[in-house]
Amino acid sequence: MVEYKIPVIAGDGIGPEVIAEGKRVIDAVSEVENFDVKWIDYPFGADHYIETGELLPEDALKELSKCRVIYLGAVGDPRVKPGILELGIILRLRFYFDQYISMRPVTLLESVWTPIKDKTPGDIDFTVIRENTEDFYIGVGGKIRKGRTQAALEIARSLYDVKLGLDITSDAEEAAYQIGLITREGARRVIRYAFELAKKKGKNRVTSVDKANVLSHMYGLWRDVFKGVAKDYPDIETEFDFVDAITMWFVKNPERYQVVVAPNLFGDIITDLGAMIQGGLGVAPGANINPRGTSMFEPIHGSAPKYRGMNRANPIATIWAGGMMLDHLGETRASERIEKAIRIVLKEGKVRTHDLGGSSKTSEVGDAIAKKVKSEL
Numbered sequence: 001m002v003e004y005k006i007p008v009i010a011g012d013g014i015g016p017e018v019i020a021e022g023k024r025v026i027d028a029v030s031e032v033e034n035f036d037v038k039w040i041d042y043p044f045g046a047d048h049y050i051e052t053g054e055l056l057p058e059d060a061l062k063e064l065s066k067c068r069v070i071y072l073g074a075v076g077d078p079r080v081k082p083g084i085l086e087l088g089i090i091l092r093l094r095f096y097f098d099q100y101i102s103m104r105p106v107t108l109l110e111s112v113w114t115p116i117k118d119k120t121p122g123d124i125d126f127t128v129i130r131e132n133t134e135d136f137y138i139g140v141g142g143k144i145r146k147g148r149t150q151a152a153l154e155i156a157r158s159l160y161d162v163k164l165g166l167d168i169t170s171d172a173e174e175a176a177y178q179i180g181l182i183t184r185e186g187a188r189r190v191i192r193y194a195f196e197l198a199k200k201k202g203k204n205r206v207t208s209v210d211k212a213n214v215l216s217h218m219y220g221l222w223r224d225v226f227k228g229v230a231k232d233y234p235d236i237e238t239e240f241d242f243v244d245a246i247t248m249w250f251v252k253n254p255e256r257y258q259v260v261v262a263p264n265l266f267g268d269i270i271t272d273l274g275a276m277i278q279g280g281l282g283v284a285p286g287a288n289i290n291p292r293g294t295s296m297f298e299p300i301h302g303s304a305p306k307y308r309g310m311n312r313a314n315p316i317a318t319i320w321a322g323g324m325m326l327d328h329l330g331e332t333r334a335s336e337r338i339e340k341a342i343r344i345v346l347k348e349g350k351v352r353t354h355d356l357g358g359s360s361k362t363s364e365v366g367d368a369i370a371k372k373v374k375s376e377l
């Protein structure tokens with residue numbers, strides 16, 4: 001029987017609670033579909049950092065690199081200054097493993113309430129592909145390839161010397177700047193992935209998100225690359241939406257969207273909005289993919305510290321991300337089984353957490369889905 005070694009970083013806040021349910025559902029489906037999972041738990045997160053000062057050591061990264069997938073809960077804790085855990089763990093993983101594709105489905109399931117009036121499941125069903133290694137995320141402790149680091153430095157120098165021409169050190173007050181970087185190679189690989197996904201899923205439109213009307217250097221290049229890649233897919237319609245406008249269109253006409261490809265920061269922002277229109281962060285899964293390396297699967301929500309230890313958080317986003325993880329491993333039937341079980345449990349409506357208007361506990365939802373995956377579907 002095939003056995004998968006899956007490293008798990010449950011993390012902080014509600015992370016351990018939702019991950020426990022994700023594991024339970026995967027264990028259940030593995031019995032039906034005849035494979036074994038060996039979970040390898042890692043302690044990284046706030047408690048470990050506070051106790052030891054350690055975030056994510058190099059030898060752990062080396063171990064993780066032997067696995068095809070990582071299952072992640074959430075990281076972030078009010079006891080630790082914002083950024084330390086997020087950059088030191090999540091972004092470190094995404095950058096170290098060059099997980100350049102962030103895939104975030106926005107799918108409204110039956111019997112889930114959307115705040116958008118008169119929209120039904122068929123109307124909200126698209127995928128956001130978020131670039132995951134560049135843009136304004138580069139300078140923040142991530143490890144990137146040397147050529148691209150060099151590019152970032154060049155931009156920093158030209159900004160300082162040519163554009164601003166300021167002697168910042170003589171200023172009594174501080175100044176801060178953050179460098180964004182888009183490379184042709186970085187944009188091309190993720191945009192191509194978006195078009196390939198559209199082709200595979202039989203979708204006929206890919207939408208690019210940018211702010212080329214203002215940040216014309218970076219997003220002008222992004223747009224240029226998009227136009228180039230689009231030429232290879234003559235049957236797929238394309239369009240450009242500015243990021244501010246797309247937030248409006250997601251609410252007004254979500255049915256327009258099929259595959260949306262966005263630079264890193266805009267992709268981060270619009271996927272929380274995407275989550276909201278599909279029923280909330282509790283039901284929004286995500287994948288960080290390197291097609292030839294180690295990929296990572298997680299809910300797109302954070303550690304929601306206010307619900308920590310209350311058995312109240314919705315585990316569906318994490319369970320669904322677990323399904324995406326099995327699909328990535330080639331366990332397509334198991335993945336479909338999980339998605340189907342989620343759909344049925346939601347449709348039946350008997351077991352649902354507070355965010356979906358119910359009163360069930362995290363573990364009750366996990367239990368119901370685990371039972372369902374084992375039943376005739």
Ligand code: NAD
Pocket residue numbers: 014018073074075076077078083086090281282298299300301302303304305306312313314315317355
């Ligand atoms: P958050 O996503 O943790 O929570 C925002 C709100 O969404 C919560 O207060 C809650 O009302 C709701 N929510 C989120 N997940 C839910 C679930 N499973 N069930 C029910 N309701 C849920 O965002 P935040 O409060 O901005 O961030 C908290 C911490 O998490 C911060 O430290 C942040 O940096 C971190 N964070 C981590 C990740 C990650 O690990 N990938 C992602 C986003 C935020």
Ligand code: IPM
Pocket residue numbers: 086087090091268300302
């Ligand atoms: C997400 C989160 C992360 C991001 C943070 C916590 C580093 O918001 O996964 O969407 O900005 O990508």
Ligand code: MN
Pocket residue numbers: 268269272300
């Ligand atoms: Mn986010």
